[in-house]
Amino acid sequence: MSLSSLWLSIKNYAAHDDPLVATANLIALVVVSNQPFYPLYLYWLVGPDIAPSYWLFLSTPFFAAVPAVARLNTIAGRALLPVAGIANTMLSAKVFGTASGVEMFLIPCVLIGLVVFRPNQKLIGLTIAGLAFLVFALLHGRYGAPMHVYTPEEYASFVKLNATSVGTLTAFVGLLVAGLIDGRK
Template structure:
């Protein structure tokens, strides 16, 4: 399969007549495409012990399934995206420890929960935000010993990496939403 036909297949998989569904599908596939690079980012920016990051691939099928689920039920597909993100964040907090700053990924999960639902579906976004808040308040500091304990210097690098990743994902979601607003005739 040529790169061009692969790209066309990915675009077709993400496509949907409902722009909010297409947005959720795009976000999910961007996350999927970035997950294989996370161990490399860890190696380059944190240190050589990247084995705990392999646990995070457990969430890849959830993100990859968002467009397929959306074809069956648009609400379920859009709900799956932030729920997969929350689950991935919880798994990451256990793998790396909360000192890694990985819980910051709950922020884009909340944002996604608010922006991929219509005003008539606002209760879903509020429930997702509430779940993210509960996960943070109830589990922060209660994950037990991480899979691997990093040095204070490595954790400082981890926080920088995760803050940059969260900022990038949040900005990407913002750009997608700005595009939706512009399509609706907003200025």
């Protein structure tokens, strides 16, 4: 399979007539495409102990399934994206510890939950946003010992990495929703 036919397959997989569904699909596939690089970012920016990051690949099939689920049920597909993000954030907080700043990923989960549903579906979005807030309020500091304890310097680098990643993802979602990026082309 050539690179252009692979790209066309991915575009077709993400495509949907409903622009909110297409937006959720694109966000999900961007997350999937970035997940393999996270261990590399950790290695380069935090330190050599990246083995705990392999646990995060448990969420990859859920993000990758968003377009398939959306073809069956558009609401379920759109909801799967932020719910998978919340679950991945919880797993990350357990794996790395809250000192890593990984709970910041709840911010784009809230944003996605609020923007991929129509006004008449706002209860769904508000419920997802509320779930993210509830996860932070109830679980912050209660995940137990992380799988690996990093040094204070490594945790500082971790926070910078996660803040940059969260800022980038949040900006990407904002640009999509504002129509400044057209993911349907």
